[in-house]
């Protein structure tokens with residue numbers, strides 16, 4: 001058999017490493033370029049739900065993750081500033097795991113399979129031609145619809161949760177608080193500020209805690225933040241994009257970012273990576289041209305993600321309607337269809 005063509009993956013986040021692992025399992029030569037290092041904290045709700053868990057199992061990654069401290073989440077509850085919903089069972093358990101652990105474990109697995117990982121090395125070329133996959137994460141957009149969107153995350157102790165995931169809504173943004181291992185919780189929020197505001201931004205602690213007197217503020221009253229785990233991200237764009245519109249081979253958030261409220265972005269990173277394995281392996285073995293492989297990956301990703309992206313966009317809009325928040329909290333646990341919309345249509 002002729003030599004296999006080498007593959008370069010730019011971006012060693014969840015999508016890039018998962019694709020690297022899948023290709024190494026098929027003995028394809030792969031190099032991953034990662035501008036950052038491992039382990040490190042990332043802005044993320046650290047709540048993996050949906051089909052991506054099956055991808056992890058198929059690639060043999062689920063067991064090592066559980067052994068490294070991932071836990072299963074079974075329940076969720078919604079909160080507005082003043083009201084709380086009853087606790088509701090998730091239709092399928094979620095996986096709760098710190099990104100500090102997750103990204104480092106994937107990097108180690110990829111290296112163990114013989115993959116070359118160029119850590120702390122930024123890909124500076126504009127070249128994403130044959131054999132090069134873009135897995136560089138979200139595309140930066142400083143302003144969207146007159147708002148600046150940003151995300152904050154920190155780990156904390158001394159927080160008693162009513163459910164494995166608590167989703168706290170407020171006019172400024174939503175915050176997910178989820179259980180991690182060893183008594184820790186992850187506190188992660190998506191917020192927006194109007195472009196025109198002259199008000200000074202709040203400190204991150206105040207932003208995450210929310211308004212005095214709110215249920216979120218009460219929940220986090222005694223929280224002891226692990227300041228080393230704090231991280232932030234800005235310039236988020238949540239408008240859905242189609243993979244076939246790009247001539248580059250893209251996976252994960254580089255294709256499009258699903259609103260974080262769905263807890264499905266990591267799943268989409270795993271799923272898109274899995275969808276890319278076979279076409280890219282076929283290109284490497286000389287069974288497909290690069291444009292054929294690229295278009296096959298893009299088509300499969302669009303087919304798999306279009307419906308959930310549309311539902312997620314609608315849901316994201318509702319989340320920021322002030323009057324909707326109390327209704328959502330009160331009605332979601334009672335109305336089966338609303339629960340399905342929130343937790344099933346968006347994954």
Ligand SMILES: Cc1cc2nc3c(=O)[nH]c(=O)nc-3n(C[C@H](O)[C@H](O)[C@H](O)COP(=O)(O)OP(=O)(O)OC[C@H]3O[C@@H](n4cnc5c(N)ncnc54)[C@H](O)[C@@H]3O)c2cc1C
Pocket residue numbers: 010011012013014015016033034035036043044045046047048049121122123124135136137138150151152176188189190233236251252253254260262263264265266267269
């Ligand atoms: C506030 C918030 C909360 C979220 N909560 C959840 C949640 O609870 N559940 C969920 O499933 N998802 C959640 N997500 C989404 C999830 O974090 C992303 O969907 C996921 O990280 C996407 O993985 P990725 O590999 O595409 O990108 P990333 O994980 O961002 O990886 C991209 C990598 O590329 C590297 N890179 C970029 N440019 C270059 C370059 N030129 N050269 C080399 N390396 C480069 C970066 O350093 C980075 O490591 C949340 C997101 C936000 C913002």
